[in-house]
Amino acid sequence: xxxxxxxxxxxxxxxxxxxxxxxxxxxxxxxxxxxxxxxxxxxxxxxxxxxxxxxxxxxxxxxxxxxxxxxxxxxxxxxxxxxxxxxxxxxxxxxxxxxxxxxxxxxxxxxxxxxxxxxxxxxxxxxxxxxxxxxxxxxxxxxxxxxxxxxxxxxxxxxxxxxxxxxxxxxxxxxxxxxxxxxxxxxxxxxxxxxxxxxxxxxxxxxxx
Amino acid sequence: xxxxxxxxxxxxxxxxxxxxxxxxxxxxxxxxxxxxxxxxxxxxxxxxxxxxxxxxxxxxxxxxxxxxxxxxxxxxxxxxxxxxxxxxxxxxxxxxxxxxxxxxxxxxxxxxxxxxxxxxxxxxxxxxxxxxxxxxxxxxxxxxxxxxxxxxxxxxxxxxxxxxxxxxxxxxxxxxxxxxxxxxxxxxxxxxxxxxxxxxxxxxxxxxx
Numbered sequence: 001x002x003x004x005x006x007x008x009x010x011x012x013x014x015x016x017x018x019x020x021x022x023x024x025x026x027x028x029x030x031x032x033x034x035x036x037x038x039x040x041x042x043x044x045x046x047x048x049x050x051x052x053x054x055x056x057x058x059x060x061x062x063x064x065x066x067x068x069x070x071x072x073x074x075x076x077x078x079x080x081x082x083x084x085x086x087x088x089x090x091x092x093x094x095x096x097x098x099x100x101x102x103x104x105x106x107x108x109x110x111x112x113x114x115x116x117x118x119x120x121x122x123x124x125x126x127x128x129x130x131x132x133x134x135x136x137x138x139x140x141x142x143x144x145x146x147x148x149x150x151x152x153x154x155x156x157x158x159x160x161x162x163x164x165x166x167x168x169x170x171x172x173x174x175x176x177x178x179x180x181x182x183x184x185x186x187x188x189x190x191x192x193x194x195x196x197x198x199x200x201x202x203x204x205x206x207x208x209x
Numbered sequence: 210x211x212x213x214x215x216x217x218x219x220x221x222x223x224x225x226x227x228x229x230x231x232x233x234x235x236x237x238x239x240x241x242x243x244x245x246x247x248x249x250x251x252x253x254x255x256x257x258x259x260x261x262x263x264x265x266x267x268x269x270x271x272x273x274x275x276x277x278x279x280x281x282x283x284x285x286x287x288x289x290x291x292x293x294x295x296x297x298x299x300x301x302x303x304x305x306x307x308x309x310x311x312x313x314x315x316x317x318x319x320x321x322x323x324x325x326x327x328x329x330x331x332x333x334x335x336x337x338x339x340x341x342x343x344x345x346x347x348x349x350x351x352x353x354x355x356x357x358x359x360x361x362x363x364x365x366x367x368x369x370x371x372x373x374x375x376x377x378x379x380x381x382x383x384x385x386x387x388x389x390x391x392x393x394x395x396x397x398x399x400x401x402x403x404x405x406x407x408x409x410x411x412x413x414x415x416x417x418x
Contacts, residue, residue, distance in 0.1 A: 048348065048349040048352030048353055049308050049312055049346075049349035049353075050345075050349070051312070057297070059297075061297045061300075063297070063300045063301075063304065064304045064353075065303065065304040065307040065308065065311065067276075067303070067307055067311065068300045068301075068303035068304040068306075068307055069300065071299070071300065071303060072296055072297070072299070072300040075296045075299070076296055087281055087284045087285055088266070088268075088270045088272070088281070090280070090281070090284070091270075091272045091277045091278065091280065091281040092272075092277075094274065094276070094277035094280060095272065095273045095274040095277040097277075098274040098276055098277055099258050099274065101311060102274065102276065102310060102311055102314075102315050103258055103260070103315060105311075106311050106312060106315040106316055107315055107316055107318075107321060109316075112316060115338070115341070119330070119334070121328070125328070129324070132324070136259075137258075139257065140257040140258035140259070143257030144257055144258075144273075
């Protein structure tokens with residue numbers, strides 16, 4: 001399998017964590033979002049949304065959108081499970097994951113902050129924008145997870161944690177005030193102590209600069 | 210079941226379509242997003258993300274995030290299926306759905322355009338912003354779906370169509386140029402001719418003004 005991704009992309013980071021948790025080896029193909037690799041004709045043919053990641057399976061299937069890739073991985077490589085069996089519990093884990101994947105990340109995407117700057121806003125204003133959406137999202141996430149488990153929903157990390165940890169990487173990067181989110185930074189510390197999360201970290205990638 | 214939603218919300222519209230397709234009757238509870246009902250203490254206790262929709266199951270479970278609700282509905286009420294059985298085909302349908310649900314809708318959410326206006330932008334600039342993200346998303350969506358089926362991925366509507374049709378409602382509302390997206394407006398016409406889609410339309414809701 002090949003994973004086209006970018007070291008700092010939180011959506012690539014999500015998929016790297018899941019691959020490592022499930023013990024799947026992949027070839028990493030860097031897509032430099034800052035240099036505009038995602039707009040190259042060959043890449044757009046694979047990923048018309050011009051985003052990362054793109055996973056190419058051993059059979060040559062082209063899979064896009066990180067949340068769809070994670071669902072495919074969960075179906076084809078079910079161990080360890082990223083989602084509980086019970087439908088309501090699954091829906092609760094998915095909802096927390098989607099607070100990050102739908103309410104926070106898309107609004108803070110590189111192309112969105114680039115458009116803000118093209119509309120005359122400074123980097124400081126773009127940073128304030130990102131931190132505002134993160135604070136709102138982390139508030140919701142913290143209200144949705146269990147109050148007293150090692151990870152967001154139990155004794156093992158799952159889909160919600162896989163979305164949370166990359167977003168917290170961005171929060172540190174942009175100076176988001178995490179004081180109100182002690183529950184989340186505790187979960188983060190437990191996750192990053194695990195080999196799968198450590199190996200997936202942006203700084204551990206070959207294309208990190 | 211009770212569905213807390215708003216007539217014009219595209220995420221509420223998605224869930225209404227799926228409920229109607231699966232023949233599930235629900236009580237609709239209006240949450241007036243323009244009046245700020247989503248920030249009321251009672252509602253935030255149900256939906257900490259302050260979004261719509263929220264589904265309350267017959268057992269009293271509280272489900273948030275439209276894409277998680279749709280997955281729950283698909284698991285508990287599998288007929289008619291919104292997703293194909295084959296894992297790769299499922300991933301392709303999910304990816305197209307997520308182009309709308311992750312790349313377009315969140316960036317055009319009411320709270321995002323409200324924040325743009327608070328940063329000094331006019332309604333015209335907010336409209337241009339929305340139409341830009343829609344055009345980019347529809348371009349990707351059109352490249353991902355099949356070229357010659359009645360609906361996005363086959364002879365029957367599914368999860369991708371359920372996300373597309375509400376976004377096209379918004380596209381018409383804000384004057385997005387749909388000339389390059391004839392494949393999508395053809396799918397739209399076929400969907401809206403079906404009773405489930407027609408019943409779920411914003412204009413058909415009791416809280417429509």
